Amino acid sequence: MTALPDVLPDVPPAELPARRRAPLWRLLRAEVRWIFRRPRTLVVLALLAVLPVITGVAVDLTLNGGGAPVDTGPPGAGPGASDGGPPIFVTMAASAFVLPLGSLMTLLMLMLPLTVAMASGDALAGEQSHGTLRGWLLAPVSRGRLLLVKSAGVLVVALVASGLVVASGMVTGLVLTGTDGLVSMSGTELSMGDVLWRLGVAVAWATFYLMAIGAVALAISAFTEHPMVVVVGVLGGLIVSVVLMQISALDWLHPYLLPSSLTSMVDLIRDPVSFDGLAEGAFRAGCYLVIGMSLAYARITTKDG
Amino acid sequence: MGPRTRALVAAGSGITVGIAGLALSSLPAGADDDPVLPAIGAEELVASTLAARAPAFAGVAELQNELGLPAVPGTEALDFEKVRVFHDGEESARVQVERQASELTFVKNADEAWAYDSQERTAKALTWDEDDAEAARGHAEAGMADPSQSAAEIIEQLRPTSDIAVDGTASVAGRAAYELVLTPKPSEKTLLREITVAIDEETRVPLRFDVFANGTSDPVLSLGFVELEIGAQDADLFEFTPPDGAKVETTEADDAVRTLEDTEDAGVGQRMTTVGTGWDTVVVGEAPVEGSVGDSGGDAGERGEDLDGLLQQIGTPVTGEFGSGTYVRIAVGGAVVTEDGRIAAGAVPRQVLVDALDGTVRQ
Known part of the structure; x- marks a missing residue:
C-alpha cells in the first residue's frame, strides 16, 4: 500500500508511452489465423467441400444408373413442400452449373449457418469460457474495434465456407457433365463467363446471408460464455423459422423470417436473371445484421473484464 | 453519455431500425390510391x-x-406463384412460369413456338405455315399464364353472357387502370359472382383479373402484374434453341389437333367437349387417371389408386342417368368423376354437372 506512491514518481509522466493502438490489420490477421488453426473449423470446411461431391455423384448415379428420373413428389404439391429432396438437382444432369448453386442452397439451410454459428460462438463466448477474452478486453483495443475484428473473422469463415461449397460443386459438375452442358433453367445455353458471374453473385449473396446469421450469433455469443448456447440458439431459431414457414396461416409472418429469402437463389439459374427476390433477401438479411450487430455492440461495450 | 446509456441507445435504435426494415419489406406493394381517370x-x-x-x-x-x-x-397448370412475361409488341412473346425449383419457358415468335420444361427436360416445338398461323395461335399454350392474354380471353368469352360495367379505377403495378366488372346474366347457372379485369388506361392492356365466388369477399383466383415496364425488349429473348440433352418434339400446326388427342398435352384434356356457353360452361372429358401426367410412367398406376382414395375422402357420391360417380366441390364450382372414368367440371352447381353428363351420354 505504501510502496505504490513511492514508485510512481520515479516514472516521469512525459516518458509514458503515447496511447498505443494496435494496427487493425494485425488484429485481423491474428484472429483469422486463430480461427483457421482450430481443428473443428478445418473439419467443418472439409465436410462442406465433400458434400457437393457426394451429392453430385449420387445424383449422377441415380439419373444415369437407374434410368428412372428422381421422383419429384406429388404433382400439385405447392411451394415449400420440397424441402426434403430439392428437385433442383434433377436439372443437374443437364447442367454442371446447377450443382454448385443447388448445393449452396441446400447447405444454406442448416450446415453453413452451423459453421458460422460455431465461429461466432468461439469468437466471444468461447474465448470468455477459456478466459482469453479477458486479455482482449484489457488490451488497448476499443470494444467497438474488438467487435469489428470478431465480425471480420466470422465474415471470413462465411466467405470461405460458401466459396468452398461453390468451387467444389462447380468442379464436380464439370467433371461429371463437362463444359458443354451449361444450361439455364429457361433452356438457354450459358457461356463460362456468364456462369462465373452468376456463381460470384451467389457466393456474395450467401456470404451476406450468413453474416446476418453470424451477427445474431455474435449477439448471443456476447451474452453467454457457453459456445454451445450460441450454436443451439442459432440452429433452434432457424428450425423454428422453417417450421413457421410451412404454416400458411402465418403468411403475414413469413417476410420477417430470414430463411424465406433462400428460395430466391434459384433465380440465378433462370435466364434472364431476376434480381428482385435476391435484393429483397439481401435487404432482409441486412435488417437482421443491424439488429444482431447493435445487440452485440451493446453487450460487449458494457461487459466487465 | 456513459457506456451503459450508449449501449442502450445502440441496442434500441438497432432493433428499431431492423424491425422497421422487416416490416417495410413485408408491406404489400402497390397500395397506392386509386387514380382519377376520365370516364369511359x-x-x-x-x-x-x-x-x-x-x-x-x-x-x-x-x-x-x-x-x-x-x-x-x-x-x-395453376401450380405456380410467379410468371415473367416479355412481349416485343409484335408477334413474339416469352412467358416464363416460375415454379419453386423448375421453370416452364414458352417462347413464341413469328415462325415457331417453343415450350421448355426444365423438370422434364423436354422442349416442344410448334411450327406453322403462313396459312396455319391463326390455328397455331390457339395451340401456343403460354397464353394462360400471361394476364394480358388470359384476361382478354375471359372478356371475349364471357362478353355475350355478362352484364358489363366500369367500376372505378385501380392502380396495378404502378399503372393507372380502369376496373371492368363482368357479372353473369341472371339466366346463367353459375357459382361465380363476378370477374373484375383491370385494364391499363394508356395501352388498354389487361393488367389483372380477379375471380369472385358467391359468398366470399376475397378473390378465389387472381392473376395480375406486380411489375410492368413498357419499352423495347432484347430480341434474343424471343429466340429459342433447345439445349443439348433435352428431348425435342416438333409438331406442325395442322397436326396439333391430332396431338391434342394423344396423351400428354396440357395435362387435363384428352377428348374434351364443352357443354353450355359462357359462365355455365361445363367441360366433359376423360378423367386424367393413368399415364396422362406424362412423367414417371412407373408409378402412374399407384397415382390412380391414390386418386380414387382421395376422391372418396373429399367427395360425395352422386348418381344420375349417366351412372354413378363422385362429386367434389371446390371454391368456385365442382367436378363429378364418374365410375367409368369421365370427368365433368365447371363453375356451376352440382345439378348442372349431372345434366351435362346426362346430355353427353345420350349423344
Whole structure:
C-alpha cells in the first residue's frame, strides 16, 4: 500500500508511452489465423467441400444408373413442400452449373449457418469460457474495434465456407457433365463467363446471408460464455423459422423470417436473371445484421473484464 | 453519455431500425390510391381492349390461387406463384412460369413456338405455315399464364353472357387502370359472382383479373402484374434453341389437333367437349387417371389408386342417368368423376354437372 506512491514518481509522466493502438490489420490477421488453426473449423470446411461431391455423384448415379428420373413428389404439391429432396438437382444432369448453386442452397439451410454459428460462438463466448477474452478486453483495443475484428473473422469463415461449397460443386459438375452442358433453367445455353458471374453473385449473396446469421450469433455469443448456447440458439431459431414457414396461416409472418429469402437463389439459374427476390433477401438479411450487430455492440461495450 | 446509456441507445435504435426494415419489406406493394381517370363507357372500354395490341413490355405477374383444388394430376397448370412475361409488341412473346425449383419457358415468335420444361427436360416445338398461323395461335399454350392474354380471353368469352360495367379505377403495378366488372346474366347457372379485369388506361392492356365466388369477399383466383415496364425488349429473348440433352418434339400446326388427342398435352384434356356457353360452361372429358401426367410412367398406376382414395375422402357420391360417380366441390364450382372414368367440371352447381353428363351420354 505504501510502496505504490513511492514508485510512481520515479516514472516521469512525459516518458509514458503515447496511447498505443494496435494496427487493425494485425488484429485481423491474428484472429483469422486463430480461427483457421482450430481443428473443428478445418473439419467443418472439409465436410462442406465433400458434400457437393457426394451429392453430385449420387445424383449422377441415380439419373444415369437407374434410368428412372428422381421422383419429384406429388404433382400439385405447392411451394415449400420440397424441402426434403430439392428437385433442383434433377436439372443437374443437364447442367454442371446447377450443382454448385443447388448445393449452396441446400447447405444454406442448416450446415453453413452451423459453421458460422460455431465461429461466432468461439469468437466471444468461447474465448470468455477459456478466459482469453479477458486479455482482449484489457488490451488497448476499443470494444467497438474488438467487435469489428470478431465480425471480420466470422465474415471470413462465411466467405470461405460458401466459396468452398461453390468451387467444389462447380468442379464436380464439370467433371461429371463437362463444359458443354451449361444450361439455364429457361433452356438457354450459358457461356463460362456468364456462369462465373452468376456463381460470384451467389457466393456474395450467401456470404451476406450468413453474416446476418453470424451477427445474431455474435449477439448471443456476447451474452453467454457457453459456445454451445450460441450454436443451439442459432440452429433452434432457424428450425423454428422453417417450421413457421410451412404454416400458411402465418403468411403475414413469413417476410420477417430470414430463411424465406433462400428460395430466391434459384433465380440465378433462370435466364434472364431476376434480381428482385435476391435484393429483397439481401435487404432482409441486412435488417437482421443491424439488429444482431447493435445487440452485440451493446453487450460487449458494457461487459466487465 | 456513459457506456451503459450508449449501449442502450445502440441496442434500441438497432432493433428499431431492423424491425422497421422487416416490416417495410413485408408491406404489400402497390397500395397506392386509386387514380382519377376520365370516364369511359363499358362497351367502349371492352371494344378498345379487344382491339388493342400489347406494346413491347417486360412484366412480372403473380397468381393467387384460392380455388382449393385438391392435388389432382392435371392441375399443375395453376401450380405456380410467379410468371415473367416479355412481349416485343409484335408477334413474339416469352412467358416464363416460375415454379419453386423448375421453370416452364414458352417462347413464341413469328415462325415457331417453343415450350421448355426444365423438370422434364423436354422442349416442344410448334411450327406453322403462313396459312396455319391463326390455328397455331390457339395451340401456343403460354397464353394462360400471361394476364394480358388470359384476361382478354375471359372478356371475349364471357362478353355475350355478362352484364358489363366500369367500376372505378385501380392502380396495378404502378399503372393507372380502369376496373371492368363482368357479372353473369341472371339466366346463367353459375357459382361465380363476378370477374373484375383491370385494364391499363394508356395501352388498354389487361393488367389483372380477379375471380369472385358467391359468398366470399376475397378473390378465389387472381392473376395480375406486380411489375410492368413498357419499352423495347432484347430480341434474343424471343429466340429459342433447345439445349443439348433435352428431348425435342416438333409438331406442325395442322397436326396439333391430332396431338391434342394423344396423351400428354396440357395435362387435363384428352377428348374434351364443352357443354353450355359462357359462365355455365361445363367441360366433359376423360378423367386424367393413368399415364396422362406424362412423367414417371412407373408409378402412374399407384397415382390412380391414390386418386380414387382421395376422391372418396373429399367427395360425395352422386348418381344420375349417366351412372354413378363422385362429386367434389371446390371454391368456385365442382367436378363429378364418374365410375367409368369421365370427368365433368365447371363453375356451376352440382345439378348442372349431372345434366351435362346426362346430355353427353345420350349423344
